[in-house]
Amino acid sequence: MSAIYIGVMTGTSMDGVDIVAASFEPLQLHATLTVPFEPELRDELMALTLPDDNEIDRMGKADVALAKMIGHGINTLIEKNQLDRSQIKAIGSHGQTIRHRPEHGFTLQIGDPNIITEITQIPVVSDFRRRDMAAGGQGAPLVPAFHQALFQHASIHRVILNLGGIANVSMLPANNADGVFGFDTGPANILMDAWCHRHTGHPYDENGDWAAYGHPIRSLLDRLHAHEYFSKEPPKSTGREDFNIDWLDDQLIDWRNDLTYDELEDTPENIQATLLKLTVRAIQKAIYRSEMETGEVYVCGGGAYNSYLLEQLRWRLRKHNWSVQPTDVLGLSPTWVEATAFAWLAMRFVNGLSGNLPAVTGAADFRILGTITAV
Numbered sequence: 001m002s003a004i005y006i007g008v009m010t011g012t013s014m015d016g017v018d019i020v021a022a023s024f025e026p027l028q029l030h031a032t033l034t035v036p037f038e039p040e041l042r043d044e045l046m047a048l049t050l051p052d053d054n055e056i057d058r059m060g061k062a063d064v065a066l067a068k069m070i071g072h073g074i075n076t077l078i079e080k081n082q083l084d085r086s087q088i089k090a091i092g093s094h095g096q097t098i099r100h101r102p103e104h105g106f107t108l109q110i111g112d113p114n115i116i117t118e119i120t121q122i123p124v125v126s127d128f129r130r131r132d133m134a135a136g137g138q139g140a141p142l143v144p145a146f147h148q149a150l151f152q153h154a155s156i157h158r159v160i161l162n163l164g165g166i167a168n169v170s171m172l173p174a175n176n177a178d179g180v181f182g183f184d185t186g187p188a189n190i191l192m193d194a195w196c197h198r199h200t201g202h203p204y205d206e207n208g209d210w211a212a213y214g215h216p217i218r219s220l221l222d223r224l225h226a227h228e229y230f231s232k233e234p235p236k237s238t239g240r241e242d243f244n245i246d247w248l249d250d251q252l253i254d255w256r257n258d259l260t261y262d263e264l265e266d267t268p269e270n271i272q273a274t275l276l277k278l279t280v281r282a283i284q285k286a287i288y289r290s291e292m293e294t295g296e297v298y299v300c301g302g303g304a305y306n307s308y309l310l311e312q313l314r315w316r317l318r319k320h321n322w323s324v325q326p327t328d329v330l331g332l333s334p335t336w337v338e339a340t341a342f343a344w345l346a347m348r349f350v351n352g353l354s355g356n357l358p359a360v361t362g363a364a365d366f367r368i369l370g371t372i373t374a375v
Contacts, residue, residue, distance in 0.1 A: 003089040004030060005350075006077070006122070007343030008070055010096045010111070012165025012239060013189045013302060014042050015203075017070055018339040019077050021088070024347055027150060031081035032336055035073040041065050048098040048110075049240040059098065059110060066096055067112040071119030078120075090372070091116065091124045092346025094338075100239040102138040113373040125346040125370040132356045137363030140237035144170035144182035144360045146341035151330060152180070157295030159287055160327070162338065163303020165190035166238060167279055169286050170360075174295075182360045183234035186227075186282040187243040188303050191275045194245040199268040208276060208308025214269030216277040220255050224248075224278050230285075235362035248275075276309055284316040294320045300327045304334035345369060 002023035009018045016036040022029050037045070044062050048055065070093060078085060093116055095109030113124040129139030147160040147170035160170040167188035173179040189204065196205040205211055229238050256266065287297070297317065303309055304326045314324045326334045348355045354366035 002028075003347075004083065004087045005089055005343040005346045006074055006091040007339040007341065007346065008074070008091060008093040009339040009342055010066070010094065011301070011338065012097070013193060014045055014096070014165075015302060017073055018336065019070075019073050020336050020339040020343055021077060021081070021083055022340050022343045024344060027332070027340070029332075029336065029340065031077050031083060032339075033073060033077040033080070034335070035069060035076075037069075041069070045096050045098065050244065050246070062098075063110040063112050064115060066110060067115035068119065070111055071116040074116070074120050074122070085122070088122055090346045090350050091120065091122050092128075092342035092344075092349075092370070093124050093126045094128060094342045095126060097239060100140065100237065100241060102133065102140070102237055105133050107133060107139045117373045117375060121375055123375055124373045125349045126373065127371045128342070128345055128355065128369045131367050131369050132361050132363045135363040135365060135367050137356065137358065137361030138235050138237040139361065141168040141170075141182055141184060141360060142345065142356065142369070143168070143338060143341045144180060145355055145357045146344045147182075148172055148177070148180045148357070149344070150332070151298065151327075152177070153296075157292035159290075159292075159295065159297045159322075160337075161283060161297055161299045163188040163279075163299060163301040163306070163309070164338070165193075165240070166243070167283060167303070168237075169283065171287075171290050171292065173290075173292055178359075180357060180359060181234065182357070183286070184237045185286045186230060186238065186279065187275075188279050188301070189306075190240065190243055191245070191248055192272060192279070195248065195268070195272055195275060198245070199272075204302070205272060205306070208306040208311075210269055211272045211276040212308040214267065214271070214273035215265075216274045217265045217270050219258070220251075220265075220271065220274050221277055221281070223255050224251055224274070225281065230282060235360060237361075276306075276312065279303075280309065280312045280316055283313060287317065287322065288320070294322055297322055297324045298327045298330060299324065300332075300334040300337035302335075
């Protein structure tokens with residue numbers, strides 16, 4: 001049997017820790033598990049994404065707590081599925097990003113790999129982003145290389161759209177290995193989830209039903225879209241540092257101070273609809289600016305289950321007959337694409353193979369990504 005690699009991913013939305021056990025050539029998922037965050041840890045991780053008091057001590061405690069959560073989660077996955085530890089080559093652990101500043105050549109993911117190795121007694125490959133950054137890259141997005149290996153088609157143009165907290169696209173032109181590129185388009189669930197939780201008490205807008213009840217506000221949409229990130233040229237990446245609920249609140253204050261807006265529009269559901277349209281508009285712009293005239297969009301991440309968002313995306317892409325479907329029609333559930341990508345990146349590291357795409361990140365060349373914590 002092929003060697004097994006375990007991939008661990010915690011994304012910008014901070015819903016939980018996704019863990020997969022996979023082998024490659026061909027891809028096979030042997031086991032999957034999601035471990036939800038304890039509310040206190042999630043709140044602390046969320047708070048650490050922005051500057052505040054006593055950050056180093058708080059970060060240290062969260063680093064240890066998250067690593068223990070990941071380590072015990074991996075052991076649970078192994079034991080519940082009766083996996084043979086001797087077949088598990090390595091763990092690829094992305095960790096939780098608490099700061100991403102590519103303009104300063106800096107990124108930080110926590111979840112101590114030493115603790116994970118100690119708990120699991122399996123080598124851990126981690127710190128995937130900084131080698132790319134050292135070579136002049138953004139350190140993100142990293143999943144397009146995996147998307148290319150798994151999803152590129154010989155005769156059909158494809159876009160892999162990941163809708164996590166942040167949305168990113170991998171452009172896979174047909175039969176053109178050197179033409180692959182990708183970037184973060186902007187916010188996806190990060191703002192919609194926060195706004196929904198504030199006004200409904202629910203952690204996310206299931207199926208996009210609440211947004212579908214509202215109507216986008218053009219003046220607010222234009223104000224939000226004026227954020228400098230949307231006008232930047234790729235390679236580019238973003239995160240909570242740029243898009244967060246405090247930023248949204250500031251934009252709403254400025255918008256409400258503008259006497260030209262209609263007060264009847266200022267309802268929570270209309271603002272939710274506007275946030276969804278902001279996401280869709282940025283994705284449409286990204287796809288239409290590519291040289292691919294038409295093709296297939298495959299969606300992964302939590303946003304793949306937002307049926308209203310996908311409906312709106314289909315409507316916006318109708319002009320060029322792009323189809324929009326979840327990645328499970330290609331054989332990999334939207335839930336597990338990113339965690340599987342980090343299992344793949346661990347496999348690439350162990351085999352001395354590059355994990356980045358310079359055309360995506362802006363790095364000077366291909367690089368082997370990560371460092372290893374041995375048993």
